[in-house]
Amino acid sequence: MNTVESNTLLSLSDVSVAYGSKTIVRHVSLDLKKGDIGCLLGPSGCGKSTLLRAIAGFEPVSTGTLTLAGKVLSDKHSTVTPDQRKIGMVFQDVSLFPHLSIEKNIAFGIKSQPKKVIQERVTQLLALIDLSDYAKLYPHQISGGQQQRVALARALAPKPELILLDEPFSGLDAKLRDSLVPHVKSILKKEKVSAIMVSHDQAEAFAIADKVAVMSEGNIHQWDTAFNSYHFPASKFVASFVGESKFLLGKICCEYSVETALGRFVKKMPHHFKAGSEVELLVRIEDVTYSADSDYSGKVIKQDFHGSYYKYELQLNDGSTVYLSTNAKGLQQYQIGDQVPLTCDIENVVIFTR
Numbered sequence: 001m002n003t004v005e006s007n008t009l010l011s012l013s014d015v016s017v018a019y020g021s022k023t024i025v026r027h028v029s030l031d032l033k034k035g036d037i038g039c040l041l042g043p044s045g046c047g048k049s050t051l052l053r054a055i056a057g058f059e060p061v062s063t064g065t066l067t068l069a070g071k072v073l074s075d076k077h078s079t080v081t082p083d084q085r086k087i088g089m090v091f092q093d094v095s096l097f098p099h100l101s102i103e104k105n106i107a108f109g110i111k112s113q114p115k116k117v118i119q120e121r122v123t124q125l126l127a128l129i130d131l132s133d134y135a136k137l138y139p140h141q142i143s144g145g146q147q148q149r150v151a152l153a154r155a156l157a158p159k160p161e162l163i164l165l166d167e168p169f170s171g172l173d174a175k176l177r178d179s180l181v182p183h184v185k186s187i188l189k190k191e192k193v194s195a196i197m198v199s200h201d202q203a204e205a206f207a208i209a210d211k212v213a214v215m216s217e218g219n220i221h222q223w224d225t226a227f228n229s230y231h232f233p234a235s236k237f238v239a240s241f242v243g244e245s246k247f248l249l250g251k252i253c254c255e256y257s258v259e260t261a262l263g264r265f266v267k268k269m270p271h272h273f274k275a276g277s278e279v280e281l282l283v284r285i286e287d288v289t290y291s292a293d294s295d296y297s298g299k300v301i302k303q304d305f306h307g308s309y310y311k312y313e314l315q316l317n318d319g320s321t322v323y324l325s326t327n328a329k330g331l332q333q334y335q336i337g338d339q340v341p342l343t344c345d346i347e348n349v350v351i352f353t354r
């Protein structure tokens with residue numbers, strides 16, 4: 001067995017999942033390394049939870065093989081039951097046992113173990129989630145964020161090989177989420193447990209995950225680091241779902257460059273389009289800036305206030321549009337219909353077929 005294989009904890013090979021005759025997850029393959037956190041990221045209804053439920057063992061696979069630590073959990077012929085999978089789960093609605101104290105909630109999955117072992121593990125987990133002083137309280141006496149940490153500790157108690165988190169932060173307000181996401185990440189890393197989380201929020205996925213699977217309509221478009229998903233999107237869907245971006249109409253000039261309404265852009269590596277091909281070029285909001293003496297300009301067709309910045313949508317002379325953001329403290333603000341001089345500076349030129 002080579003190093004790559006021995007480092008793999010969870011492996012999905014050509015996995016499909018169907019409800020009756022309706023296929024929801026389509027031929028998905030991915031490997032998750034031991035200790036890594038993966039995130040299934042995609043719009044509502046794309047099949048994230050269905051895939052998570054198949055990993056947990058609540059849904060059978062209709063094609064492919066799912067293995068954990070080299071052991072087949074599901075294939076077309078057999079399936080290991082959820083309780084035999086050594087997988088812990090944390091759901092969006094925390095579902096702690098209301099009649100049990102925090103420490104008894106955490107101990108729930110290990111109650112058949114010797115008393116001393118239970119005590120040690122619960123004490124260790126209470127410290128890990130920063131709730132050592134809350135052991136005797138009941139779920140209704142602690143906040144939503146604290147309840148979510150207890151749910152995580154309860155799932156971690158039996159030392160599962162993998163933790164599955166289904167939208168664990170979506171019931172929480174934005175500020176609490178911002179502080180809880182890095183906290184949960186550090187808990188998972190300290191426990192050295194691998195995890196797969198489901199999210200439809202890019203910022204949340206990027207903040208927690210080592211690898212992100214960008215999904216739509218049951219397909220994984222890209223299973224990669226957050227950095228690569230952002231800077232080297234594998235498909236137009238990934239490019240548009242991750243980050244704030246638009247696509248410029250373009251025409252290929254030679255093997256390195258493309259001509260657009262905001263000038264010519266040159267790739268570092270040759271592309272594979274024929275000269276003359278009509279294409280689309282990814283332009284992120286941060287690529288476009290105001291530039292007083294530019295030869296290029298766009299007309300403001302939309303304006304949104306985001307507190308610290310304004311976001312404008314500008315139409316170029318060929319009909320394509322780009323985003324521009326300006327610091328809301330600045331004096332320079334534009335009205336609908338204003339013509340704004342622009343430059344566009346793109347670090348990694350990403351081109352798609354039109």
Ligand SMILES: Nc1ncnc2c1ncn2[C@@H]1O[C@H](COP(=O)(O)OP(=O)(O)OP(=O)(O)O)[C@@H](O)[C@H]1O
Nearest residue numbers: 019024042043044045046047048049050051198200
């Ligand atoms: N038990 C079920 N029986 C039949 N269809 C289902 C079942 N559960 C989910 N679906 C359908 O499968 C599709 C994918 O649902 P799923 O919950 O996996 O998506 P999701 O990406 O997790 O969405 P969300 O972010 O809204 O939770 C949806 O069209 C949904 O209606």
